[in-house]
Amino acid sequence: MRKFGKRILATIIAATMMAGLVGCGGGAAGGDSDSGSSSSSGGTIKVGIINNDPNESGYRTANDKDLKEMFSAANGYEASFAYSLKNDEQITAAQKFIQDGVDYLLLSAADTAGWDSVLKDAQDAGIRVILFDRTIDADPSLYEASIVSDMAKEGETAANWLKDQNLSEYNIIHLQGVMGSAAQQGRTGALDDLAKANGWNIVTQQTAEWNAEKAQQIVQSVIDSGEKFNVIYAENDDMAKGAVEALDKANISHGVGKDVVVMGFDCNKWALEELLAQNWNYDGQCNPFQAKYIDEVIKTLESGGTPSEKTIIMDEKGFDASTITQDDVDKYGI
Amino acid sequence: MSKGKGTFNKQLLIPIAALVALALFNLIKDPSFFKIALGENSAGDPVLSGYLITILDYGSELAILAIGMTLVTAASGGQDISVGAAIAIAGSVILRVLCGTNSRPEELQAPVIVAFLVACLVAMLFGAFNGILVAYFKIQPMVATLILFTAGRSIAAWINNNELPIISEPSFGYYGGYIPGVPIPTPFFIAMICVVVIMLVLKFTTLGLYTQAVGINGSSSRLNGINPQFIKFLTFVILGLCVAVAGLIKVSRLSTINYSVIAKDIEMDAILAVALGGNSLSGGKFNMTASILGAYVIQFLTTTLYKMNVQSDALSAYKAVVVIILVVLSTPIVRKKLSQLGAMILPKKKEA
Numbered sequence: 001m002r003k004f005g006k007r008i009l010a011t012i013i014a015a016t017m018m019a020g021l022v023g024c025g026g027g028a029a030g031g032d033s034d035s036g037s038s039s040s041s042g043g044t045i046k047v048g049i050i051n052n053d054p055n056e057s058g059y060r061t062a063n064d065k066d067l068k069e070m071f072s073a074a075n076g077y078e079a080s081f082a083y084s085l086k087n088d089e090q091i092t093a094a095q096k097f098i099q100d101g102v103d104y105l106l107l108s109a110a111d112t113a114g115w116d117s118v119l120k121d122a123q124d125a126g127i128r129v130i131l132f133d134r135t136i137d138a139d140p141s142l143y144e145a146s147i148v149s150d151m152a153k154e155g156e157t158a159a160n161w162l163k164d165q166n167l168s169e170y171n172i173i174h175l176q177g178v179m180g181s182a183a184q185q186g187r188t189g190a191l192d193d194l195a196k197a198n199g200w201n202i203v204t205q206q207t208a209e210w211n212a213e214k215a216q217q218i219v220q221s222v223i224d225s226g227e228k229f230n231v232i233y234a235e236n237d238d239m240a241k242g243a244v245e246a247l248d249k250a251n252i253s254h255g256v257g258k259d260v261v262v263m264g265f266d267c268n269k270w271a272l273e274e275l276l277a278q279n280w281n282y283d284g285q286c287n288p289f290q291a292k293y294i295d296e297v298i299k300t301l302e303s304g305g306t307p308s309e310k311t312i313i314m315d316e317k318g319f320d321a322s323t324i325t326q327d328d329v330d331k332y333g334i
Numbered sequence: 335m336s337k338g339k340g341t342f343n344k345q346l347l348i349p350i351a352a353l354v355a356l357a358l359f360n361l362i363k364d365p366s367f368f369k370i371a372l373g374e375n376s377a378g379d380p381v382l383s384g385y386l387i388t389i390l391d392y393g394s395e396l397a398i399l400a401i402g403m404t405l406v407t408a409a410s411g412g413q414d415i416s417v418g419a420a421i422a423i424a425g426s427v428i429l430r431v432l433c434g435t436n437s438r439p440e441e442l443q444a445p446v447i448v449a450f451l452v453a454c455l456v457a458m459l460f461g462a463f464n465g466i467l468v469a470y471f472k473i474q475p476m477v478a479t480l481i482l483f484t485a486g487r488s489i490a491a492w493i494n495n496n497e498l499p500i501i502s503e504p505s506f507g508y509y510g511g512y513i514p515g516v517p518i519p520t521p522f523f524i525a526m527i528c529v530v531v532i533m534l535v536l537k538f539t540t541l542g543l544y545t546q547a548v549g550i551n552g553s554s555s556r557l558n559g560i561n562p563q564f565i566k567f568l569t570f571v572i573l574g575l576c577v578a579v580a581g582l583i584k585v586s587r588l589s590t591i592n593y594s595v596i597a598k599d600i601e602m603d604a605i606l607a608v609a610l611g612g613n614s615l616s617g618g619k620f621n622m623t624a625s626i627l628g629a630y631v632i633q634f635l636t637t638t639l640y641k642m643n644v645q646s647d648a649l650s651a652y653k654a655v656v657v658i659i660l661v662v663l664s665t666p667i668v669r670k671k672l673s674q675l676g677a678m679i680l681p682k683k684k685e686a
Contacts, residue, residue, distance in 0.1 A: 053594050054491075054496060055487060055488070055490075055491040055496065055592070055593035055594040056592075056594045056595075057592070058498055061496055061497075061498070085594070178647075179647055204643055206640075206643070206645060206646045207645065207646055207647045208646065209595070209646070209647065210595065211592070211595040211598065212588050212590075212592060212595075213584070213587065213588070213595070213596070214646060216587070216588070217388075217392060217636075217637075217640060218640060218646065220388055221385075221388070221637065221640035221641055223383070224383065224384055224385045224388055224641070225366075225641060226366070238592055238595075241588060241590070242588065245587065245588055247376075248375060248376040248377075249375050249376075249381065249383075249511065249512075250373065250375065250381075250383055251373060251374045251375050251376050251378075251381075252376075253376070270438070270500050
């Protein structure tokens with residue numbers, strides 16, 4: 001406890017020093033001189049954060065905001081951010097952070113492959129890597145911990161929910177995310193398995209690349225073809241919204257007790273409100289608030305310990321329109 | 335004059351041939367493609383539905399962009415690759431004006447027309463920025479517009495503080511959906527208004543003539559008293575206006591915006607529309623009708639592919655194949671060969 005108090009004090013001092021330096025107009029120089037002494041206890045911890053584009057979705061925006069709030073100067077961190085939706089650009093950013101000599105590299109990889117060599121470089125340079133939000137195909141010794149959503153479990157929860165609805169028939173429009181992403185693979189895998197096991201009919205299975213416009217066109221195309229469907233399984237809220245726009249245009253009713261069951265993921269606030277209004281049926285959570293978990297891991301590592309688990313899976317829920325409450329919307333909406 | 339008419343018809347032949355080919359393909363594959371039904375939307379208003387309506391609906395933004403892109407291409411001999419990012423900006427501006435600082439307004443903070451005019455102004459400013467770089471600093475258009483292409487979506491996000499505004503007011507959805515009581519999608523009307531306006535402008539002003547003159551030979555047009563720099567600049571500003579109109583339709587479709595994916599890759603489709611119209615991508619003579627038809631051909635192709643359940647991430651590959659065929663067919667060498675072939679067949683027919 002005392003140690004904790006000391007750390008806070010040190011943090012405050014460091015923060016005021018930083019503020020002072022910036023105030024003198026020597027911000028850049030201050031940053032440089034700071035990095036020399038930051039290596040261990042007391043000083044600011046330098047973190048390089050590689051994330052996907054915060055504009056990609058509400059999920060990412062919430063995730064980025066959460067990280068920015070946690071890794072602030074006031075909390076004893078000096079954070080640099082790099083954003084890209086492309087793996088190669090992310091790797092370049094990682095190399096830059098390694099050269100800058102950060103203490104921790106926090107990574108949400110755009111793609112699962114191709115990270116081995118750059119993470120080895122980081123290890124050689126004594127930089128510790130923590131994965132968040134997404135896993136990668138690399139040797140676990142290359143990173144300290146990974147804080148992830150279990151996408152397969154999210155998919156399972158959703159698909160099982162769909163099964164529990166006991167619809168008389170299942171004709172599903174399946175809108176996938178960007179192919180190859182962990183979220184797409186997990187959420188698609190679960191639905192595919194249950195569809196095969198229960199003989200559900202997949203009317204169409206297409207990637208709308210998380211994009212509402214594309215989702216709208218895909219659903220429009222199914223409507224135009226006159227094929228029957230009664231479930232829309234969209235792998236994120238945006239695509240579910242696009243699909244619903246197309247349904248509204250064609251006067252196909254959707255929601256609780258209506259013709260088409262609408263399912264989304266990510267728990268955007270507006271999406272949960274659609275659930276509350278009974279326009280949608282289900283929304284699966286994908287918890288974007290990882291900063292708290294990352295902070296704990298860093299604290300453990302800084303005090304010389306090791307995280308109890310290498311893979312930390314966050315709690316996630318699935319919301320049903322018939323049971324959701326306003327409190328849920330306020331609490332879990334992003 | 336009659337010679338001019340001849341090339342006019344020939345150029346129109348390419349997109350029309352493509353359209354006929356696609357239509358034939360669909361007719362053979364599944365005639366129900368052409369079915370149009372009158373139904374009701376969930377608000378109880380009559381709406382037409384069917385693949386053809388979908389094409390007219392979703393092809394509208396592209397047709398509008400093709401207008402501006404044709405002019406830019408003709409005058410500058412290059413293309414603007416920032417239109418997608420600029421649409422994100424225009425859309426973001428519209429939502430910002432409508433929402434004020436609250437991202438979830440109960441009612442609109444300003445009339446839609448005001449928001450639209452502000453967006454026009456902003457989009458034309460960005461167009462002017464591109465235009466200045468191209469016309470006065472003589473930067474290659476693709477390089478000059480690369481700046482906005484890279485930065486545009488971040489600017490769009492910044493305009494709304496990175497929030498994703500959602501408009502619940504139903505009347506905002508009219509521009510990308512249906513006006514109550516009118517069964518034809520509004521975007522089609524908007525596109526037609528733009529087409530009529532540009533046709534009138536080309537007919538009654540010297541814009542078309544000057545643009546072509548500048549594109550064919552800038553220095554000789556200058557000697558003839560045309561200011562080539564200003565014409566180039568002007569075409570980029572006109573494209574900016576087209577972008578604002580397309581942006582309004584895009585944000586109205588979903589009553590919200592997603593900065594990183596709105597109008598994604600639309601610049602490539604717009605350039606394709608110009609190419610499909612048989613216009614030279616290195617500037618000079620152009621045919622507006624052909625470009626606009628080209629835009630609808632692209633949407634026709636997209637919708638056909640969706641109907642055939644082609645994986646939508648493979649869509650661009652299929653598009654590429656079709657485009658290669660069309661563009662190769664429209665090159666001077668092939669066209670010469672074809673016309674020779676035609677000349678060989680036609681007289682024989684006459685004899686017979």
